[in-house]
Amino acid sequence: MDAMTAATEGFGVPIIDISPYIRNGDPADRAVVAAKVDAAACSVGFMQIVGHEIPSAVIEEFTAVMDDFFALPLEVKKAYRTPPEINRGYAPPRSESLSLSLGVEQADRMNDFFEAFNVGVEAREYPDLALPEDHYAANTWPAVDHFEAAVSAYFAEARRVAHTLTRIFADALDLPADFFEGFTDHSLDVLRMNNYALPPGEIELDGELTGMGEHTDYGIVTVLWADQVKGLQVLDRQGRWHDVSPEDGALLINLGDLMARWTNERWMSTLHRVKPPIVDGSIERRRSAAYFHDGNIDAMIATLPSCVGAGSRYSPITVGEHIGAKLAGSRAGRPNPYAQREAERVRHAMRRGLGQQ
Ligand SMILES: O=C(O)CCC(=O)C(=O)O
Numbered sequence: 001m002d003a004m005t006a007a008t009e010g011f012g013v014p015i016i017d018i019s020p021y022i023r024n025g026d027p028a029d030r031a032v033v034a035a036k037v038d039a040a041a042c043s044v045g046f047m048q049i050v051g052h053e054i055p056s057a058v059i060e061e062f063t064a065v066m067d068d069f070f071a072l073p074l075e076v077k078k079a080y081r082t083p084p085e086i087n088r089g090y091a092p093p094r095s096e097s098l099s100l101s102l103g104v105e106q107a108d109r110m111n112d113f114f115e116a117f118n119v120g121v122e123a124r125e126y127p128d129l130a131l132p133e134d135h136y137a138a139n140t141w142p143a144v145d146h147f148e149a150a151v152s153a154y155f156a157e158a159r160r161v162a163h164t165l166t167r168i169f170a171d172a173l174d175l176p177a178d179f180f181e182g183f184t185d186h187s188l189d190v191l192r193m194n195n196y197a198l199p200p201g202e203i204e205l206d207g208e209l210t211g212m213g214e215h216t217d218y219g220i221v222t223v224l225w226a227d228q229v230k231g232l233q234v235l236d237r238q239g240r241w242h243d244v245s246p247e248d249g250a251l252l253i254n255l256g257d258l259m260a261r262w263t264n265e266r267w268m269s270t271l272h273r274v275k276p277p278i279v280d281g282s283i284e285r286r287r288s289a290a291y292f293h294d295g296n297i298d299a300m301i302a303t304l305p306s307c308v309g310a311g312s313r314y315s316p317i318t319v320g321e322h323i324g325a326k327l328a329g330s331r332a333g334r335p336n337p338y339a340q341r342e343a344e345r346v347r348h349a350m351r352r353g354l355g356q357q
């Protein structure tokens with residue numbers, strides 16, 4: 001399957017069947033997949049994958065427990081909050097602002113109305129490495145039947161898919177097959193479950209309210225499960241926003257900033273945001289779950305020699321420094337001063353008057 005979905009005229013998020021990699025198939029078939037991934041990464045920076053072999057029962061149980069958690073009263077959910085520097089547990093509506101991860105300040109700060117629940121890789125999984133307990137924090141699990149088991153099952157599947165994707169990336173970039181393994185063998189991965197829903201009374205159509213502000217994802221690659229309800233919008237290279245929703249059974253994949261740094265922007269960390277539809281004064285509920293594959297905290301990310309060309313746009317940085325500055329923006333409200341290149345792309349779109357759709 002290699003159809004393009006025409007989200008909007010002239011713009012598409014390609015569908016790529018990755019089963020030749022999942023099933024360790026024929027090298028020729030794998031080369032076709034790698035070439036399609038390279039083409040998508042060079043153009044939109046978003047793709048949708050099928051053939052990932054995550055059992056539908058795992059996804060169904062996962063989304064069911066997400067629903068059970070988000071249906072709890074706000075005060076109960078708030079018991080699962082953690083301090084901003086710990087990217088775990090519950091984040092209520094309007095407690096984060098993704099545009100601050102880029103250093104772009106909106107008129108209203110902290111106005112993203114998504115609520116989220118985060119789980120991630122824990123230090124205790126790697127007892128020999130003495131990983132920092134703040135980044136690799138222990139998870140907090142809500143008292144919801146089957147939640148920990150169902151979320152952990154999906155987490156393991158998304159993690160498997162993310163690692164497979166980096167094997168495809170190595171082939172697509174003509175790197176040794178195991179190139180990314182040394183950067184991801186204790187990867188700082190986080191799964192953010194997002195719920196976009198506000199009671200009707202809370203909607204103020206003041207133009208500032210947004211599901212999730214514009215941002216690039218911070219790490220290597222994101223595996224995004226999403227409802228087919230509209231709301232996710234992706235910025236193209238001309239500065240126009242396009243609606244994107246996954247085809248049946250497909251997962252959305254987008255590249256993060258570390259991939260843009262490695263490739264000196266041959267591959268893009270695409271800007272995206274979420275604006276769920278408002279129907280009869282109510283926000284149409286939408287859910288998503290983003291699995292962020294961010295790399296080892298101590299990994300140094302420097303532009304690949306094959307991509308430096310006339311000079312890299314980026315200085316080397318560790319995963320820990322990069323992710324730390326991004327989270328200080330989105331979670332603690334300290335605008336990130338180190339994301340000028342992504343921030344300039346947002347401002348460019350706003351200047352062209354194309355910021356709203
Ligand atoms: O809700 C979505 O579709 C996107 C979520 C997202 O971009 C994120 O969690 O980083």
Ligand SMILES: [Fe+2]
Pocket residue numbers: 215216217272290
């Ligand atoms: Fe995102």
